[in-house]
């Protein structure tokens with residue numbers, strides 16, 4: 455079966471690349487509902503042409519989410535694809551879809567339009583080879599992953615909970631599958647001091663900036679290379695003018711943790727920060743956004759099964775072996791206890807950066823891999 459899939463994918467490289475081009479050309483900035491809705495309309499039509507039954511989940515401000523269900527069977531394999539990108543509308547004019555040798559470029563191509571294309575092409579290839587999976591396959595397309603999936607996380611968790619396994623088509627890490635991801639916390643720290651004239655009565659002021667400086671150093675001390683915990687103060691600002699003791703300051707904090715236990719400990723530490731300067735006060739809001747995706751036994755079993763399933767194919771299938779720092783919707787899916795393989799998408803580099811690209815030969819390889827996994831998934835036992 456793997457031979458047939460592999461050969462078919464290689465015969466149809468042009469068609470796969472054409473679909474990728476169409477998807478990249480439909481810009482889909484998270485902040486533009488109109489653009490994401492155009493892409494979701496196009497993708498739902500592609501799904502329907504492949505036999506998918508689609509269901510839309512309309513959204514007021516952000517793009518509409520939708521699911522498309524293929525095949526039949528008792529169990530369901532869930533595939534996660536986010537449609538949105540970080541690139542504002544018009545970026546495509548500056549950096550159009552281009553192919554040069556083995557490299558394809560375009561806004562959002564690596565994160566994660568290549569993953570969407572891999573999912574759709576795997577299904578098309580299976581259809582054309584008449585290798586119908588014996589399980590249901592449901593693709594969930596969401597519109598707000600780059601914003602933290604606040605509005606789609608409940609749908610993701612609900613669908614993941616009902617599924618037998620979940621495949622997340624986010625990009626790979628240098629070609630490797632992601633079996634663990636750090637969890638992500640997002641916090642906002644507001645410091646209240648007391649304003650005073652910097653020349654005539656500085657002793658009556660309480661500098662919010664100095665207080666914030668103390669807090670930044672404290673937060674920075676939470677970084678721990680042993681546990682893999684990272685704390686980043688991504689933005690800090692305070693005060694208004696040079697000659698006033700500043701009354702207000704604020705900071706945005708990014709937290710990454712490997713385990714759920716560590717998430718609790720750090721959440722506690724951040725929320726119980728105390729002011730250092732006499733009468734200043736702190737207000738801390740926010741919390742964990744994506745829980746860590748821990749490398750559980752179930753995930754290891756799924757990974758080993760998958761590796762074994764594609765072993766006679768001329769493809770590479772390896773895992774990172776460490777929790778990657780970036781969060782994804784795989785984190786939400788894994789939090790329901792369903793085994794997740796993440797990073798089954800493209801190979802390349804430059805997510806959220808101007809040099810974003812994918813490797814075309816690996817794009818085809820990943821279609822073969824996913825098609826084989828989907829065709830065989832009924833044999834996997836948790």
Ligand SMILES: [Zn+2]
Pocket residue numbers: 536565566599624625
């Ligand atoms: Zn992504």
